[in-house]
Amino acid sequence: MAGVRFVSLVLVVAAFDLTACSNAERAGMSSGDRRLCAPFAAVAQTGNQPQAPINALPVNPLPITADPAAALEDCLHRWGYALAISPDDASQVATASVAACGSPLARWNQQAIAIGRGRRPIEAPSLLSGQPTTPIAEHFIFAQSRALFYVVQARAGKCAPPPISNGVPTGLTT
Known part of the structure; x- marks a missing residue:
């Protein structure tokens, strides 16, 4: 006993x-480490889109709409930070961020197709893995990895999400 x-x-x-x-x-x-947090890119003032804070560093000197890759990056950043508070696994949250950014990803892919003038996308070895790949496949891999990075960055730094308007992070270009 x-x-x-x-x-x-x-x-x-x-x-x-x-x-x-x-x-x-x-x-x-x-507490997080706020030094990990990245400021959101400034967007052109059209309608109700916010102006970047005065102390924000310029993330991209070109307008986001001029570069489909930059528009995708900004979308992944905004959605990754906005969804990072979800209790789901970071990879699931990143997948949701990529899904939310389907339009900018498609525009970037359209640009790759236009450069090839409608021909079959060039297949070449990846500079990272050496495996055969195409620009469109690399765009998708990029989107997945950047989305995961932004979710983990937001969680580690306890970064503030962008303002939300009508269920969508403000500042996204359409």
Whole structure:
């Protein structure tokens, strides 16, 4: 009987220790490192789109609408930060961000097709993996990896999401 009480006491003490570690870990993570947060790109003032803060660094000197890759990057950044508060796994949140940015990704892919003048996309070895790939496949891989980066960055830095208007992050170009 004394052995059962001792084992019970050890289990209770261990549970309290684990809870204390878990709470300390959460407390350390709750502050985040705001230096990890990236400012949102400035967008042209059209209608109700916000102006970039005065202290924001210029992210892209060209207008976002002039560069489909920059428009995709901005979309992934805004959606990644906006959805980062989701309790879902970061890869699932990143997949949702890519899905939300389907239009900018399609425009970037259309640009790649236009450069090839309608011919079959060039297949060449990837500069990262060496595997055969196409520009469109590389665009998708880029979108996936950048979306995951922005979700993890927002979570690690406890970064503020962009303002939301009608369920969509403001500042997105259409």
